[in-house]
Amino acid sequence: MSLPTSFPDRMPWGFVSALSLTQLVSYGSIFYAFALFIEPMGQELGWSKSALTAAYSLALASSALSAFPVGRLIDRGHGRAVMTGGSVLAAVLLAFWSRIESYPVFVLIWIGLGISMSAVFYEPGFAVLARRLGARLARRGITVMTLVGGFASTVFIPLTHLLIDAFGWRGALLGLAAFNLGICALFHAIAIPPLARPKPGIAPTGAPSAAGNPRHLLRNPSFWCFVATSIAQGMISTGIPLHLIPLLIERGFSLDAAVAAFTVIGPAQVAARLAMAVGERSVSIWTLGILTMLFSVLAFALLPFIPPGSWLIAVFAALYGASNGMVTIVRALLPPELFGRENYGAIQGMIAMPVRIAMATTPFAFGALWAWWGSYGIVLAVLLALALCSLACFMLNLAFARRVRT
Incomplete structure (x- = not known):
């Protein structure tokens, strides 16, 4: 496993701010906005609330199953690819959701969104931050990230409500897809450092008890x-x-x-x-x-x-x-x-x-x-x-x- 060979002396606020903003958008557009689509989707498509929320529960389950492999990829230095790919996947699936007519396809979309959650929510964000900042600065960076992310429902519930009123629920989903692509995917690709390889002669550092497979x-x-x-x-x-x-x-x-x-x-x-x-x-x-x-x-x-x-x-x-x-x-x-x-x-x-x-x-x-x-x-x-x-x-x-x- 490759680890960064040095950590910044000062807080890289641009990096922390970018990841914090993407947490706000990711949680707001994927996790919190769902509740506002239940009523209009039920009215148009005739699906019950229990059927709609069942798909959401399956997303949490698929997110759970993909959490470990996603974490391993980030530990190996692939944080940029994981988080950028997760945001692109979210954008694509939200766009597909806007065209949905079939319930089985809707379930598959939410299983995919669960995989996206495991790649863009707090846990991968924390791992990328810790890898970039080191122990000394990680606590402050994580606190800032959760502070900004804590406003996700405050921002996106009224914003999604306005989008649904203005463009209907299908148009609102396209708007949320644009947020994931134009903000999250872009910022993840720009702000997260590329794969870092150890310099020759420098061994990876870390707690010996945690080396190798963490199982x-x-x-x-x-x-x-x-x-x-x-x-x-x-x-x-x-x-x-x-x-x-x-x-x-x-x-x-x-x-x-x-x-x-x-x-x-x-x-x-x-x-x-x-x-x-x-x-x-x-x-x-x-x-x-x-x-x-x-x-x-x-x-x-x-x-x-x-x-x-x-x-x-x-x-x-x-x-x-x-x-x-x-x-x-x-x-x-x-x-x-x-x-x-x-x-x-x-x-x-x-x-x-x-x-x-x-x-x-x-x-x-x-x-x-x-x-x-x-x-x-x-x-x-x-x-x-x-x-x-x-x-x-x-x-x-x-x-x-x-x-x-x-």
């Missing part, structure tokens, strides 16, 4: 603790967007109050990431991780006891939003400390595989639990259990790390 981590209990933490937090972050508003309405909140609470989550997410950026030199990643998991536990321990109309619902939303904003950065920065800096992309892919599969099943599972129990009471219990599980597994990881150091 040896499958025998490491610390790895599975980290995966369990990531799965629990991933399920929470996928289930809440779809179920929070009906959950609050069922508990007696008005629609306006539920929507207002939901809107607090985004700013809290961004504020937490800003705080992490400001305090990056004074707070360890372990401390940030503990705070992340604690905020999640506090949020879901508080939620069942909030009476309708209480201002405490904003406290819940702020705690959950802060936790959700911080966990992305913790998941990016902690693996090198736990498992070494070699094979960063492949390790992120190994973690992403089970996480994305769990995320793909969560919306349906929460809905099934609601139907079985007859209310969201059981879902609230599961959310708290997931938060507690993430905290417990994170603390186990901390114990493993201290044992290794001593």
Whole structure:
């Protein structure tokens, strides 16, 4: 495996800004915009919401299966080809989607978009950043990337809504395809360095324990603790967007109050990431991780006891939003400390595989639990259990790390 032989002394802001912008566009146009196409597509084509969302779930599954090979390619220096190719693939598939008439073809398009997700979302972006910046600057670069990417829904949900109003859903998809081709593919091709080969006589560097194939981590209990933490937090972050508003309405909140609470989550997410950026030199990643998991536990321990109309619902939303904003950065920065800096992309892919599969099943599972129990009471219990599980597994990881150091 080839590694860069030197890292920049100063932050290359052009490179970081370009990758951050592409994250905003990729997440906004592929991940968040989908919800706005469900209604017009259902009306024109007669497809049910469950059929449409099933294709989306299959995309998350295909993304999970392709995460590891994508990470290996980035570790071998092919980050430019992977991310540029992923954006071109997204653009082509969005254009095909705009002409869709057949449901099986629609499913195939979304399976392909899942592969594109694995090549352009946070995990490959983190791997490319870490490879380019090195350990000293990677934390700041990743924080900036997630800070900018956190505005994806804020920008692209209203933008996609305007495009659908102006050009119809098929025309809007062509517009999103143009964003992926004209911004993401172009910036990936220009900003990401080409394949770097080691100079003669210079051996690759990195943690010896992580050298070679990273599958040896499958025998490491610390790895599975980290995966369990990531799965629990991933399920929470996928289930809440779809179920929070009906959950609050069922508990007696008005629609306006539920929507207002939901809107607090985004700013809290961004504020937490800003705080992490400001305090990056004074707070360890372990401390940030503990705070992340604690905020999640506090949020879901508080939620069942909030009476309708209480201002405490904003406290819940702020705690959950802060936790959700911080966990992305913790998941990016902690693996090198736990498992070494070699094979960063492949390790992120190994973690992403089970996480994305769990995320793909969560919306349906929460809905099934609601139907079985007859209310969201059981879902609230599961959310708290997931938060507690993430905290417990994170603390186990901390114990493993201290044992290794001593």
